Amino acid sequence: MDIRNKTVVVTGGATGIGRALVLAFARAGARGVAVADIDADGAEQVAAAAAAEAPGCEVFARRTDVADAAAVQALADEATRRFGQVDVFCSNAGIILRKALDASAEEWQRIWEINVMAHIHAARAVLPQMLARGDGYFVNTVSAAGLLSQIGSAPYAVTKHAAIGFAEWLSITYGDRGIKVSCICPQGVQTKMLYGEKGERKGFLQDGSVTPEHVAAVTLEGIADERFLVLPHPEVLEYYRRKGQDYDRWLKGMRRLHDKVMQEFGNLPV
Template identity: 85%
Template sequence: MQVKDKTVVVTGAATGIGRALAMAFARAGARGVAIADLNAAGAATVAAEVQAAVPDCAVFGQAVDVADASAVQALTDEATRRFGQVDVFCSNAGIILRKGLDASAEEWQRIWDINVMAHIHAAKAVLPQMLERGDGYFVNTVSAAGLLSQIGSAPYAVTKHAAIGFAEWLSITYGDRGIKVSCICPQGVQTNMLFGEKGERKGFLQEGSVTPEHVADATLAGMADERFLILPHPEVLEYYRRKGQDYDRWLRGMRRLHEKVMQEFGGIAM
């Protein structure tokens, strides 16, 4: 798919990857971009930035809690009202919880609602109109953690695996009816999630990290080829192959990495 003349919804768009995606879609010729985020002021700011950069693109910002199915439906309805239809739904919002078995049931539920259920809410909201047209695209920001794992965060590793699983099911079930699905699976990206809001965090994924703009460029290229896996870090594919070729060997290597991260970074892998 080429983004030119398409309409796009991007969640988690007030900062980081989401902001870069919104700007990249507009610059690639999208005729409409909806910029959604829990941070209403941030969504409005990015919407103004995108509009200033690409005056011909119809842009609006909207507050949305992606964990709330009714809020995601309202976002879809507003984008459809303004643009006529939603061609691409970029489900980008996500959080990390740097805990293991010490995470509470409430914390598990919160990250599950954002990292997994948000993708499901998006599909329920926009899939009917896409199926009616026989065309549509879901672009879900996941993580290399969904293919590999996440040192220092059981909730992140588990929810990102689940997000990949849902995207696979979506593609299998609806791919022959014109529905395209891509998962963006980067390693370290230079955002607040990686460095902390004040740049105070240190982690091994910072080495080799890429900018949000790099991720956005890789996403446009992946969408043009309609690839399921979009890998801003190409080496992730080799790591994934090694995992499949010899799972036990891969696990031993990950245990060594876990020990190194615990010693050097206090368990913060990102």
């Protein structure tokens, strides 16, 4: 897909990868970009920055809780009203919960709502208009954890696997009807999720981490090529191949990595 003259919705657009995506789409010639985030002030700031850098792009911000299906539908409706249609929906918002079996049922439910159900809400909100046109694009920010796993967070690993599964289903079910799907699957990205609010967090994914701007640039390349997997860390594909070739050997290797990480970082969340 050529992003020029297209309209885009980006959730989780106030910070990190979402912010970088908003700016990248605007600079690349998108006709309209909706910036959605639960942080209304942050979304407004990013929208203003995008409008300033790309005066020809119509940009607006809307506070949106992606766990709320009605809120996602209202976001899609406003974007459609303003732009005429939604060409690309970037379901980017996500959270991490650095817990294992100690995570409560309520915590599991919350991360499920944001990391999985938000993608489903997005599809329900805009798929009908996309199917009517025979054209549309879903860009879902997932994680390499969806292809591999996440040491130190059972809820994150599980929900990201589920997010990949839903994106695959979307592509299988609607790919021959003009619907494109891409999953952004980075490892460490230099955001607050990786480093913490004040940069206090230490973790093994910080080595080799990339900037949100790099993720956005690779994502635009992936959209142009209409690739399902968008891999800001290309080595993830080789890790995934090894997993498929010999699952038991891969699990042994992951157990060794787990032990190494625990020895180096102790009980710190990773």
